[in-house]
Amino acid sequence: MxxxxxxxxxxxxxxxxxxxxxxxxxxxxxxxxxxxxxxxxxxxxxxxxxxxxxxxxxxxxxxxxxxxxxxxxxxxxxxxxxxxxxxxxxxxxxxLATLRVPAEVPAIFNLSGRGEFLSQAESLIESTRNTLLVAIQPPEATALAALLDEARARGVVITTLCMESCPTECGGCQGDIYRYNLAPPGAARWCLLVADATRMLAAAACETEVNAMLTEQPLIVELASAYIRQSLALATLGGAFGECFEGLLSVEARCILDSLYPENGFLAYIKRLAQEPN
Known part of the structure; x- marks a missing residue:
């Protein structure tokens, strides 16, 4: 009963x-x-x-x-x-306030399977209070759309990097949305969620499996945040300056940047980021 x-x-x-x-x-x-x-x-x-x-x-x-x-x-x-x-x-x-608990390095939790990833994503998004950085591709954006919309409605500031530079809105991405060509090569899709600059969930997903990790480890959280922010910054600069970059960089600066992007060089990389959706 x-x-x-x-x-x-x-x-x-x-x-x-x-x-x-x-x-x-x-x-x-x-x-x-x-x-x-x-x-x-x-x-x-x-x-x-x-x-x-x-x-x-x-x-x-x-x-x-x-x-x-x-x-x-x-x-x-x-x-x-x-x-x-x-x-x-x-x-x-x-x-419990009287307990003296030794300081520990925050753990890194490995997650396996789409169900476990979505469950942890739900928990992270629902507990976000202030800011949420998101880098995402359409399948995961669709799966998390309702949760992200609820977070936005309660005042969470969401910055979303659409990694497939979708030409039309799919309805999954929420908040301030920026569409740039950053999808990883191959079949795997990436999803990054950084909540309140203190917690991070990262996943690599394909049709048959999802592998993810969840952590509050400050170094990893900062690396994930920096990846999203710097990707947005580079793509925005590429879109704003375009071919002008060629004349703005010194020879020394160009050599350094090209060495960091040896495949086609820095300018080719930044132009690719800023390409308009097809």
Missing amino acids: EITLALQKLGFSEYEARAYVALAQGSSLNGYETARDAGLPRANIYPVLEKLVQRGAARRFETRDGNRYTATLPERLLEHIEAGQRRTLTSARRA
Whole structure:
């Protein structure tokens, strides 16, 4: 029964939950009537009823025929439980604050499979408070669109790098959207999420598998943030200056930059980033 399961999640035993439901559905019951209506053994009913009284879930009153019991109204019961849990959490918080926990380097968690990746992405996006940097391709953008839209609606500032330079909006990307040619070569798709400059989720996905990692390790978070920001900066500069770059760079600067992009040189790379969608 759904009500008894809900009460059990709040700490009631099964017998306590069933007895409370029986009391709540009757005006006032004695032990025999409660056991009958709840389907409980008569031998166990009085300890169960006394436990409900101690919890504040029931009240006991005496009559000439013996003790009878009534249920606390559900609204009052929930208020009582909520107040008790707040007190418990406050006590636990004070106690735990006295612990001296050694500093640890934040762990890096490896994730495998699309389901695990999407579950962690959902958790990260829902817990983002201020800023979210995103580098993404259409399949993952579509899968995360609703979550990203909810984050934007609650005030999270989202900066999205569409890595496929989509010529038309797919509806998946959210926030401030920048479309540039940065899709990785091969069949794998990339997805980067950096939340509040403190947490990062990165994934490489293809049709058959998804491999991802989740971390709060500052160095890796900063590297992911820098990749998204610097990619946007380079592509924006390439679009703004175009061929003018040739005359702006000194010979020494050109040599250094070309050495960093040995395949076709720096200017070819930056022009490719800034290409208009086809």
